Amino acid sequence: MAWLQSRLVEMGRLVVDTVLPPTDDTDIFDTLTFLDDPCCASCGYPFDHQMSGISAFDLQCARCLARRPAYATARAALQYDAASRKLVLAFKHGGHTDRLHTFAAQMHRAGRTALAHADYIMPVPLHRTRLMKRRFNQSALLARALSTRCGVPMDAHSLLRAKRTPSQGGLSAKGRYRNVQGAFIVQNPEQIIGKRLVLIDDVMTTGATLGACARTLKRAGAARVDAICLARVVKPLATP
Template identity: 40%
Template sequence: MPAFDLTSLRHLPWLRPRRHCQLCDEPTDHPAHNICTACEAELPWLGAHCQCCALPLPVPGMICGACQNKPPSFSRVEAPWRYAFPVDNLITRFKHQAQWPHGHLLAELLSEHLRHAFDEGLPRPQALLPVPLARRRQRQRGFNQAQMLADWLGSSLDLPVRHDWLLRHLDTPAQQGLDAATRKRNLRQAFSLKQPAQVAGAHLALVDDVLTTGATAGMLAQLLRRAGALRVDVYCLARTPRPGDT
């Protein structure tokens, strides 16, 4: 009597492990992610936004007034969502409560967004650079969420991640809730490049969780451009609207 092949049972649908949506906990048949189609559709997708800094705008295909008056050092921000419920809640739980599966899910969806953008003509960078976290804050948190996002994106998109190119020497005050001018003052002299020669002639992408005023991304992009980078983009999970905008 021939031996029974247990591997054949893997193809039986009722024996496959069932995925559950991380938002509603209902079973999902999504082929790649732990999110159901209903919850994915209800995420706060960015929609019309500034073609440079991704600020939410009422009309698509425009550049916001701030970027027209003073173009930032980065070329383009790519973000799938507005910083609103439930994405804001998932980011907070990932970032401040070490609930890494939420960050991993958002990184997987961001990688899909970026693959689509590359197919539509967005140039692929040569490397990903996570925004460095202040040492004290990283000791308290135990990890750098931007570095984890960059690692997940790099693996999914087959892009190298340069963890040590950007250095942060100063533990600046927390940036949350501060206006753009105060953020810029806090960030002066906070960052440096470990080996500037590696940057010359490169197209690079900064990775972070949320873009608010763009002060940190702008400071890092300026640092990279002064070292000879040809282009710097920013990849993040969410973009905050202007205060008072919905």
């Protein structure tokens, strides 16, 4: 199945790379909000720049203080807003992979600390029926591009999505958490025991999917799990 999965990814890449020409992104990239420090030390929630004078590297947001995430750190290259949504949806559903190198460069910037000590980059897996339908796993494409760029090898086979979960769209934070519980399994524990892993996903909303993956990997013996996403939702912290 792993072989079939990688073949499908390859085929998807070939089809979309051939069909879609590169586009001029200058105007689009001018409208994006790029994320960086200062931010929550755990989940990467962006803090006001006025806080950067104090030891912002150790600060956590209210959500992470209330419940410590299963991953050590999560970082995202972009804020998920009207501008980045267009890019992400064109990539995810329209197969526009011509921006992969730019995405990988930005994810490398945002996740440089975790990548500096990582053993493997690991895409958040799709269930095989969803992979067949969509033709490619957008997280695996991002992971591969990032792996090529930073030199950390990719492991796209050890973590599997065993349960086909309904889409997270429209679910509350609690609903999202419940939806992905028990959804993932590790099929090659010997590959990840004692290793430092970096999960890759396209969009982080509440972090429920990344949390479920990180818990599964740590239970299987991973020493540390970090996460890097292309974009993340930034809701005001006062809103539950």
